[in-house]
Amino acid sequence: MRRNLIFNSQSNYSVPGHFFRWLLVLCTGTWVFGQEPQIDEAQMPRIPAVEPEDVLDTFEIKAGFQVKLVAHEPDIVDPIAMAFDADGALYVVEMRGYSERRDDRLGRIRLLKDLDGDGLFETSSVFKDELQWPTGIVCYKGGVFVGATPDLSYFKDNDGDGVSDEERVVFTGFGPEDSRLNMQALFNSFRWGPDNRIWGATASSGGNVTRPDDPSFETVPIRGADFSFDPETLDFRAESGTAQYGMTFDSMGRRYVCSNSRHVLWVAYERNQVRLNPYYELPDPLVSIPQDGAAAPVFRISYDEPWRVVRTRWRVSGVVRGMIEGGGRVSGYFTSASGIHSYWGDALREEFQNNFFVGDVGSNLVHRKILRHDPGRVQPLATRPDDEQETEFLRSSDNWFRPASFATGPDGCLYICDMYRETIEHPWSLPLGIKQHLDLNSGNDRGRIYRIEPERFQRPSVPRLSEASDATLIELAQNSSDDWYQTTSRRLLFERDRPLPSKAIPAPFPGLLSSESSLLSRFPYWDGDPWLEATLLNSLQEIDDIKEAWKRNDIDESPGFMLELARLTGRTGDQALVGFAVEQLAERSFSTQQLEQVVALKDGLAYSGLSWEAVKDQKGLRILFSQAESIAGSEESDMASRLVGLRLLELAGGSSSEPLRKRLISSNRSPKELVVEAAKGIADTAFLLEHIERLPNEAFRTAAVRFTENGEDATRFLEAIASKQVSLEQIPAEAMRKLRQHPDEEVVSGSLEVLPKVESRSDVFARYQSALDFSGDRMKGKAAFEKACALCHQGLDGGGLMFGPPVATFKSAGKASILGNILDPNQEVAPQYQAFQFRMKNGEAYIGMIGFENRQSVTLRLPGGESKTFPRTAVQSMTGVGRSLMPEGLEHSLSVEEMADLLAYLVQ
Numbered sequence: 001m002r003r004n005l006i007f008n009s010q011s012n013y014s015v016p017g018h019f020f021r022w023l024l025v026l027c028t029g030t031w032v033f034g035q036e037p038q039i040d041e042a043q044m045p046r047i048p049a050v051e052p053e054d055v056l057d058t059f060e061i062k063a064g065f066q067v068k069l070v071a072h073e074p075d076i077v078d079p080i081a082m083a084f085d086a087d088g089a090l091y092v093v094e095m096r097g098y099s100e101r102r103d104d105r106l107g108r109i110r111l112l113k114d115l116d117g118d119g120l121f122e123t124s125s126v127f128k129d130e131l132q133w134p135t136g137i138v139c140y141k142g143g144v145f146v147g148a149t150p151d152l153s154y155f156k157d158n159d160g161d162g163v164s165d166e167e168r169v170v171f172t173g174f175g176p177e178d179s180r181l182n183m184q185a186l187f188n189s190f191r192w193g194p195d196n197r198i199w200g201a202t203a204s205s206g207g208n209v210t211r212p213d214d215p216s217f218e219t220v221p222i223r224g225a226d227f228s229f230d231p232e233t234l235d236f237r238a239e240s241g242t243a244q245y246g247m248t249f250d251s252m253g254r255r256y257v258c259s260n261s262r263h264v265l266w267v268a269y270e271r272n273q274v275r276l277n278p279y280y281e282l283p284d285p286l287v288s289i290p291q292d293g294a295a296a297p298v299f300r301i302s303y304d305e306p307w308r309v310v311r312t313r314w315r316v317s318g319v320v321r322g323m324i325e326g327g328g329r330v331s332g333y334f335t336s337a338s339g340i341h342s343y344w345g346d347a348l349r350e351e352f353q354n355n356f357f358v359g360d361v362g363s364n365l366v367h368r369k370i371l372r373h374d375p376g377r378v379q380p381l382a383t384r385p386d387d388e389q390e391t392e393f394l395r396s397s398d399n400w401f402r403p404a405s406f407a408t409g410p411d412g413c414l415y416i417c418d419m420y421r422e423t424i425e426h427p428w429s430l431p432l433g434i435k436q437h438l439d440l441n442s443g444n445d446r447g448r449i450y451r452i453e454p455e456r457f458q459r460p461s462v463p464r465l466s467e468a469s470d471a472t473l474i475e476l477a478q479n480s481s482d483d484w485y486q487t488t489s490r491r492l493l494f495e496r497d498r499p500l501p502s503k504a505i506p507a508p509f510p511g512l513l514s515s516e517s518s519l520l521s522r523f524p525y526w527d528g529d530p531w532l533e534a535t536l537l538n539s540l541q542e543i544d545d546i547k548e549a550w551k552r553n554d555i556d557e558s559p560g561f562m563l564e565l566a567r568l569t570g571r572t573g574d575q576a577l578v579g580f581a582v583e584q585l586a587e588r589s590f591s592t593q594q595l596e597q598v599v600a601l602k603d604g605l606a607y608s609g610l611s612w613e614a615v616k617d618q619k620g621l622r623i624l625f626s627q628a629e630s631i632a633g634s635e636e637s638d639m640a641s642r643l644v645g646l647r648l649l650e651l652a653g654g655s656s657s658e659p660l661r662k663r664l665i666s667s668n669r670s671p672k673e674l675v676v677e678a679a680k681g682i683a684d685t686a687f688l689l690e691h692i693e694r695l696p697n698e699a700f701r702t703a704a705v706r707f708t709e710n711g712e713d714a715t716r717f718l719e720a721i722a723s724k725q726v727s728l729e730q731i732p733a734e735a736m737r738k739l740r741q742h743p744d745e746e747v748v749s750g751s752l753e754v755l756p757k758v759e760s761r762s763d764v765f766a767r768y769q770s771a772l773d774f775s776g777d778r779m780k781g782k783a784a785f786e787k788a789c790a791l792c793h794q795g796l797d798g799g800g801l802m803f804g805p806p807v808a809t810f811k812s813a814g815k816a817s818i819l820g821n822i823l824d825p826n827q828e829v830a831p832q833y834q835a836f837q838f839r840m841k842n843g844e845a846y847i848g849m850i851g852f853e854n855r856q857s858v859t860l861r862l863p864g865g866e867s868k869t870f871p872r873t874a875v876q877s878m879t880g881v882g883r884s885l886m887p888e889g890l891e892h893s894l895s896v897e898e899m900a901d902l903l904a905y906l907v908q
Contacts, residue, residue: 036320036431036432036433037314037319037320037431037433038433039310039433039434039437041437043306043310044306044307044310044434044437044438045306046422046439046442047305047399047400047422049400049420049422049443049446050398050400052069052072052073052448055069055398055401055448056069058396058397058398058401059394059395059396060301060391060392060394060395060396060397061393061394061452062368062387062388062393062394064349064454064455065348065452065453065454065455066452066453066454066455066457067394067450067451067452068119068450068451068452068453069448069449069450070114070119070120070121070415070449070450070451071090071112071120071121071124071448071449072446072447072448072449073420073445073446073447073448074445075110075112075121075124076092076094076110076112076124076447076448076449077094077096077444077445077446077447078094078095078096078098078419078420078421078443078444078446078447079092079093079094079110079404079417079418079419079447079448079449080093080094080095080135080404080405080417080419081093081134081135081136081137081188081189081190081404081405081417082137082405082407082415082417082449083137083138083139083144083190083407084139084407084409084410084484084488085139085142085466086139086464086465086466086488086491086492087462087464087465087466088114088409088410088462088464089111089112089113090111090112090113090121090449091109091110091111091112091127091137091139091144092109092110092111092112092137092417092449093107093109093134093135093136093137093146094107094108094109094110094134094447095107095133095134095135095183095419096108096444097132097133097183097444098133098183098419098421098444099183099424099425099426099427099440100427100440100441101441101444102132102133102183103132105130105131105132106444107129107130107131107132107133107134107148108126108127108128108129108130108131108134109126109127109128109129109131109134109137109144109146109155109164110124110125110126110127111124111125111126111127111162112124112449114462117461117462119411119451119459121449125162125163126163127144127155127157127162127163127164128146128155128163128164128167131146131148132148132149133148133149133183133186134146134147134148135147135148135149135186135187135188135245136187136188136189136190136200136201137190138190138191138192138198139192139491140154140198140231140491140495141156141231141495142156142157142466143155143156143157143164143166144156145170145190145198145231147174147186147187147188147190147200149174149175149186149187149205150172150173150174150175150207151169151171151172151174152169152170152171152172152174152187152200153167153168153169153170154166154167154168154170155167168213169212169213170211170234171209171210171211171229171234171236172209172210172211172212173207173208173209173210173219174186174187174202174205174207174209174222175187175205175206175207176205176206176207182204182205182426182428183426184203184244184245184426185203185204185205185244186203186205187200187201187202187203187205187207187227188200188201188203188245188246188247189201189245189246189247189248189257189339189405191247191248191249192487192490192491193228193249193253194249194253194502194503195228195253195502195503196230196490196491196494196499196500196502197228197229197230197231198228198229198230198231199226199227199228199239199247199249199255200226200227200228200247201226201241201242201243201244201245201246201247201257202222202225202226202227202241202242203242203243203244203245204242204244206221206222206223206224206225207221207222207223208220208221208222209221209222209227209236211234211236214234220236220237220238221238222238222242224241224242225238225239225240225241225242225271226238226239226240226241226242226247226257227239227241232494237271237272238271239270239271239272240267240268240269240270240271240285240286241257241267241286242257243257243258243259243262243265243286244257244258244259244260244337244338245258245259245338245339245404245405246258246259246337246338246339246340246341246358246405247340248340248341248342248356249342250342250344250354250371251342251344251353251354251481251483252354252503252506253502253503253504253505253506254266254267254380254506255267255270256340256342256356257286257340258337258338258339258340258358259337260334260335260336260337261294261295261296261333261334261335261337262288262294262337263290263294263296263334263337263340263358263360263367263369264288264289264290264340264356264358264369264382265286265287265288265289266286266287266288266289266379266380267285267286268283268285268286268287268378268379268509268510268531269282269285269509269510269513270285270510273505273510273511273513273514274510274513274514274538275513275514275515275516275538275541276856277537277538277539277540277541277568278541278571278856279540279541279546279568279569279571279572279604280537280538280540280564280567280568280571281856281857281859281869282513282534282538283530283531283534287379289379289380289381289382290369290381290382290383290384291381291382291383291384292383292384294334295333295334295335296333296334296367296384297332297333298331298332298333298334298360298363298365298367298392299332299365299390299391299392299395300331300332300360300363300364300365300392300395301364301365301395301396301397302363302364302395302396302397302398302399302401303397303399304330304331305399305423307423307430307434307437307438308330308331308362309330310434311430311431311434312329312330314431314433315817315820316814316816316817316820320431320433321824329814331362331363334360334363334367335360335362335363336360336361336362336363336424337358337359337360337367338358338359338360338361338403338404338405339358339359339403339404339405339406339417340356340357340358341356341357341358341405341406341407341408341414342354342355342356342371343355343356343357343406343408343414343483344408344481344482344483345408345409345412345413345414345482345483345484346412346481346482347411347412347413347414347453347454347457348412348413348414348452348454349454351370353481354371355368355369355370355371356368356369356370356371356382357393357406357414359402359403359404359405359406359416360403361402361403361404361419361424362424362425363395364395364396364397364398364399364400364401364402364403365392365394365395365396365401365403366392366393366394366395366403366416367392367393368384368385368388368392368393369382369383369384370382370383370384370385376528376529377529378509378529378531378532379530379531394452399422400420400421400422400443400446401418401420402418402419402420402421402424403416403417403418404417404418404419405417408482408483408484409451409484410462410463410484410485410488411451411453411459411460411462412460412482412484413451413452413453413457413459414451414452414453415449415450415451415452416449416450416451416452417447417449418447418448418449418450419443419447420443420446420447420448421442421443421444421446422438422439422442422443423438423439423440423442423443427440465485465488465489465492466492468489468492470493470496470498473489473492473493473498474489474493474498474500476489477489477490477493477500478500508522508526508532508535509531509532509535510535512535512539513535513538515535515538515539517539518539518540518541518542518545518548519535519536519539520536520539520540520545520548520549520552522536523536523552523554523555524554527554527557527558527561528558530560533558533560533561533564534564536561537561537564537565537568540565540568543572543574543577546565546568546569546572546577547577547580549565550565550569550580550581550584551584556588559593559596562593562597563593563596563597563600564600565597566581566585566597566598566600566601566604567600567601567603567604568604569581569601569604570600570601570602570603570604570605570606570607570608570610571604571605571607571608572604572608573605573608573609573610575610575614575615575618578601578605578610578615578618579615579618579619579620581601581620582598582601582615582618582619582620582621582624583619583620584620585597585598585620585624586620586621586623586624586627590627590628590631590641590644590645591644592640592644594624594644595644595647595648598621598624598648598651599647599651602651603867603868603869606868607857607869607870607871612651612653613653616651616652616653621652624648625648625649625651625652625656627645628644628645628646628648628649628652629645629649629656629657629660630645631644631645632645632646632649632657632660632674633645633660633663635669639671639673639674642674643673643674643677646661646674646677646678646680646681647677647681649681650680650681655683657681658682658683658684660678661678661679661681661682662678662682662684662687664678665678665679665682665687665688665691665694665695666691666694672696675694675695675696675699676695676696676698676699676702679695679699679702679703680699680702685703685706685707685713685716686716688703688706689703689707689713689716689717689720692720692725692726693725697730697783697786697787698786698790700730701732701735701787701790701791702791704717704726704730704731704732704735705732705734705735705738705791705863707735708735708738708739708742711742711743711744711746711747714739714742714744714747714750715744715746715747715750717739718739718747718750718751718754721754721755722753722754728755728756728892728893729892729893729894729895730787730893731755731892731893732788732791732893733788733888733889733890733892733893734791734792734863736751736755736889736892737888737889739751739755740752740755740758756892758888758889759891761823761824761888764823764824764891765820765823765824767891767896768819768823768891768896768899770896771815771819771896771897771899771900771903772815772816772819772900772903773900774896774897774900775900775904776900776901776902776903776904776905777901777904778901778904778905778908779905780898780901780905781898781901781902781903781904781905781906782795782796782797782905783901784894784898784899784901784902784905785902785905785906787893787894788890788893788894788902789890789902791803791863792804792863792885792886793805796905796908803849803861803862803863803885804885804886814907815903815906815907818903818906818907819899819903821886822890822891822899822902823888823890823891824888825884825886825888835847835848835849835884835885836848836849836850836860836878836879837878837879838860838870838875838877838878839875839876839877839879840870840874840875840876841874841875841876842874846860846862846868847862847885848860848861848862848863848868848885849861849885850878851867856871856872857869857870857871857872858870858872858875858878863885
């Protein structure tokens with residue numbers, strides 16, 4: 001039976017009493033170290049669904065708007081994506097197999113129609129069934145393209161019975177076999193783009209896409225990329241990306257995606273918009289733009305599910321593995337951003353144009369952000385509305401409300417796909433002790449679609465654009481400000497072979513990324529904006545243009561630009577140009593910036609394959625190195641200049657600076673900072689070990705890792721440990737790991753005798769749990785950080801190395817979360833910190849984290865803060881090692897009291 005259900009901002013709903021009952025239960029559970037924890041069923045009460053006739057009372061919406069329920073079960077179940085056709089009919093993707101029934105092929109495409117024009121869908125038919133986890137849909141030529149991993153297929157009803165009778169697989173190869181089991185990482189969000197192509201988000205599943213009907217089709221890899229294709233020619237290409245579930249275009253044709261906590265990601269440029277520069281890599285195109293950060297606060301009114309409360313407590317206490325977010329809070333921050341949608345319809349008020357609407361399916365709400373462009377800046381900003389600082393545009397007290405995706409309808413209103421189910425969570429993230437009490441299929445027979453409209457909205461009639469004349473469609477495509485009218489008209493004109501030109505690419509960015517000539521003359525007007533400077537750097541593809549850039553005095557005042565110019569220069573591998581550049585550098589003031597530019601130049605040379613040895617004797621560098629040695633050795637020089645001098649001398653290599661370094665290390669008058677820097681570049685490791693007791697903590701940590709690089713030094717180091725010349729508490733965990741895993745069997749054997757045994761993580765957790773009970777001393781904690789963490793992390797004062805995440809990002813995680821990640825760094829590793837092993841075609845091998853990759857190259861971040869960028873042609877293989885590079889065993893260098901101090905320092 002059809003119901004005309006409307007809710008507005010004045011509605012009210014009482015919270016079910018079962019929530020209060022379970023909150024009164026003391027959720028202790030049972031657990032023995034090394035065993036899966038269990039919990040009594042009584043502590044995991046089920047959450048009942050709210051029936052369609054009552055559900056609107058659960059909503060709280062921004063004043064002036066109302067929610068209307070336009071379709072619900074049994075007419076629609078598990079809706080996750082939708083597409084309006086040219087006449088207002090709605091195709092809906094039903095992912096009924098979520099979350100563990102892919103092989104049952106329960107997925108369907110529903111066709112909903114509003115025959116009487118009252119805004120409610122009274123007819124529903126199964127257009128296509130027996131699909132495995134379908135996730136994306138877009139209309140074309142009276143049919144639909146549908147994504148159901150591994151296939152992208154086309155379906156059409158030719159006889160008018162509402163059921164598809166034309167079916168073909170257009171592309172296949174989305175998602176390798178194992179990734180198809182991850183229902184939250186499948187390709188999705190098909191959209192008609194501003195360039196008359198169909199776009200899709202790949203998520204993390206990747207794939208190697210091919211056409212089953214065309215053996216000559218060249219396979220397109222899409223790992224780390226989104227995609228687009230021409231629906232007529234079937235030209236398929238990889239695009240900039242990727243995130244997770246959701247993709248949208250704003251009214252200007254700019255693209256945005258979302259992923260978990262990163263709820264608004266701007267795609268700065270597309271691959272096809274760039275004229276590739278063989279000497280320069282543009283910054284990562286995916287940029288998080290919310291002013292309040294990625295994991296922004298959200299304000300739910302639904303209660304935290306019992307299972308979520310228990311799992312968070314178990315994770316915080318360390319009895320189960322898993323990422324601890326929000327400082328151990330169960331909710332209150334973005335965790336499951338889905339279906340990002342840029343609204344530019346004509347039903348909502350003007351101030352809502354190009355606003356973002358993002359669902360947080362885990363918190364039962366719809367979040368809104370305003371798109372802002374500051375004068376003189378390329379990068380946009382997404383800001384929270386002033387009157388929604390501590391509330392949301394739409395939120396529900398019903399835990400089953402799961403706003404998965406959005407669309408602007410033919411009436412200009414905002415439509416919401418509500419997957420409506422009891423639990424929405426990846427089953428792999430649920431401990432068995434919890435999962436056994438949940439029914440992950442609960443809700444597979446339910447689903448809702450809502451319309452958001454202004455109060456007292458007079459809904460216009462929906463035209464049949466499929467019957468409109470070309471002239472009418474051209475008028476709408478060119479002059480309508482409404483998303484559905486403009487996009488649908490453009491699509492129909494394309495189908496009729498009357499395509500309008502693609503929307504203009506904004507200039508100067510990213511429009512001029514395809515420039516065929518140098519843009520150097522524009523620099524004075526672009527100084528200070530990193531994206532415009534990147535555009536200029538990308539245009540410098542001729543040696544003469546690069547040389548001209550070095551001559552410009554005004555450019556010297558932009559440190560970021562000069563740093564990348566130096567790197568670009570090195571990548572050319574042109575010795576004459578490098579010589580000219582270092583002569584220019586030698587004429588500039590002696591500074592940290594000058595050092596950084598020389599380092600960048602060296603990095604660039606390594607990429608080009610030209611040896612640093614081949615250029616370091618050039619006149620300009622000899623002048624620099626001579627200045628460096630004079631300044632570093634002079635007690636009258638300021639500290640900053642002496643440090644720069646030592647770092648430059650390290651680049652000089654050889655033994656020329658060895659006497660100076662030994663003098664600084666052995667002298668009682670040498671400041672700590674100089675000793676640390678001198679120790680980094682010294683070649684004589686025997687001398688270093690002899691003076692190990694004189695080294696400050698930071699220098700000792702660096703030296704300890706160096707001692708593991710060859711068998712002879714490692715053996716000497718183990719002897720020093722055995723003789724108590726070096727205490728075990730001083731040794732960084734990374735050095736211990738390298739000694740235990742050393743390629744020299746004698747070193748491994750010695751490590752077993754000298755180093756402490758690696759304890760089980762459960763025993764370590766038990767021993768260090770009391771550190772959470774102490775308040776700790778922050779100043780002592782800083783010292784503990786310098787001893788145990790600074791080799792890979794940047795401290796609160798900027799000290800240390802930026803390899804792992806900076807500790808400033810730990811603060812909100814809370815002590816329990818931080819302790820868990822210190823003691824068991826592999827319990828759950830964020831994707832950007834996963835370790836990869838690179839094997840090069842020249843036989844070299846590296847282990848690190850992928851910093852950035854594109855069609856030309858891939859950058860590997862190495863322990864110790866170093867980065868190496870390799871041409872893809874030089875890489876033989878890249879293999880994920882399935883763990884973090886943060887070693888286990890940090891507890892060996894920290895007592896329980898020191899751990900408490902460290903935690904106090906990290907959360908201050």
